[in-house]
Amino acid sequence: MDKLIKLKKLGKLGKEVSHVLSNINYVKIVSHHDADGIAAASIMCNALYRSKIHFQTRIISRFDENVVEELNKENQKDLIIFCDMGSSYPHLISKVSGDIIVIDHHKPISTDREFLHVNPHLVGIDGAYELSASGVAYIVATEMSKDNIDLGGLAIVGAIGDKQLTIGANKLIIEELIKNKVIDVKNGLRIGDGDIQELLEYTIEPYLDITGDREAIKNFLDQIKVNRKLSELESSQLHRLVNAITLKLLKKASLDAIEFVVGEVYILNKEIIKNVFDYVWTLNACSKYGELGIALSLGMRDSSALEEAKHLSLNYQRKLVSLIKYASQKVKQKKYIRYVNLIDSESTGVVAGTLNRYLYPDKPFITFNTIENEGITRVSARGTKKLIKKGLDLSIVLRKAAQKVGGNGGGHNIASGAGIPIGREEEFLDIVDKMVGEQVRY
Known part of the structure; x- marks a missing residue:
């Protein structure tokens, strides 16, 4: 009950944002370039579009003096919504001209600047584990219209992207989304979907002693008699695969890693990328290759660039495997x-x-x-x-x-x-x- 009360308090802050936006014709969105930031921006873009509010979106890698200077040159009176940033940088927020709204989950640092601030920490929810920026954006969007509940899958994308836990506010949101058939949940390996040999070769979640080694992966799968598309595995095959991977992780990995790799898999019924882990990797890849327009188009459910996005994701994961092997030495x-x-x-x-x-x-x-x-x-x-x-x-x-x-x-x-x-x-x-x-x- 305490969790629900806190979430309702956050909803009241979201309602204040909704009230402000009801009197606005144009908004600038500035958000972070990771999966959570892009998902948060996508939620707000959809909500604004449905409310017939014009908007411009900018995705940035870091919030600094240069960003403030550029925003102030462009803007003197337009409302700016910061997503997944702002709470921890009061010295920068205080220098931004015009009206601002901050939708964030980082721990707030006090500032003399007055602005509308929606952050889970303000109502006693831990933003590091229990609610991401996209989760906060989802709260705001559903206060703008209850029809925006279908955007909740993007909130799960952001939470997974930030390695958050299925506890507290996240758990309440997931339960709401399951009830409304926005997402489905199954248990298994939290590594996306596809041919299991290719997944283990190119994914770093989990990062195993065989990652990137095609021959070693083939031998590993032959030993446990598993080799097909992950979603097509029979329960006995999936059980053997999970056990074998867990045994490998127990040798060196943290408990965090084991908990993250094995557990609930979320299927996003309303999004064009259905597996949440595939979605996270795709957004991260788009960000790293500078294809932020593609990332936002996915969030707006435009499938025209889906194949290109999948190609970027595969290339990105291949590069990461090589980089991590190099860095580990x-x-x-x-x-x-x-x-x-x-x-x-x-x-x-x-x-x-x-x-x-x-x-x-x-x-x-x-x-x-x-x-x-x-x-x-x-x-x-x-x-x-x-x-x-x-x-x-x-x-x-x-x-x-x-x-x-x-x-x-x-x-x-x-x-x-x-x-x-x-x-x-x-x-x-x-x-x-x-x-x-x-x-x-x-």
Whole structure:
């Protein structure tokens, strides 16, 4: 009952947004470029379109001074809706001209700027685990019209993209969507659908000792007598496959990884990509290849670019397997953290998360990506639920450490990012290592 009361409180904030939008003719949407941010933007685009409100959407990789400057040049009076960003950057939000609405799930930091703010943390819901930005956008959309309940599948896409749990507000939303036949649920491997040999070769969820090795995968599947499309496996075959993969994961992986790979699989009845895990990978691929128009068109249920999107997804997963194999050979460590340095690379958050969950779960993992032509090093940090229970909060660590070296950072306790000047990496690492040592009770 407590969970329902909190969700209703969030709904009241969503109702305030609905009231404001009922008197608006044009809106700018600015959202983050990961699966959750794109899903949140897609929900709002659909809701605005159905309400006959004109809109323009912009998907960005990071919220910084340059974005604020560009927005202020373009805009003095238009309403801007920020999705999956804004709550943790009060110094930037306070500089944006015009009226703003923030639809986010990152831990809020107080600011003197007044704006309409819809965030689960404001009503006692944990935005790191229990509700993503797309989940918040779904709450807003259903307050705009109850008919928008069919957009709920996109909220599940965002939650899965952010590695959230089926608890709290997420669980309540899933139950509502099942009841209204927006989604179906079955148990199995949470790795998308397709030929099982190809899935294990190119997916990093799970990342196994045989990932990327076609011959080793064939031998593995021959031993357990499984080899066909995942959705076509008989229950006994699926059981053997799940058990065999779980045994491999138990050797090194974190409990987080095992829990995420085996469990509920969500089928999105209203979307053009039915398997939620396939949808997440496709959005991430579109983002990394800069095909954000395709990503948003999928969210608007336009199937014209579906085949191209699937092709991007497969190429992206192949590249990730190679990148993670390379990065795993370059890992270094300090007393309380592990890290790897990359140059002009992609998907540093995925690299950090994969290496942390599947190979090195005992310490937080930091990935550096030096972007020479931008003069910046981007940082991704990941932890596990076990480390969080011991006191780890990466949002605090990265925000404070980045500020001390002239950068910006923030995010969630379990997953955060930062941007710092090139050449300050070692100083940043020393600060992070010290702070993690003070936080975590090893």
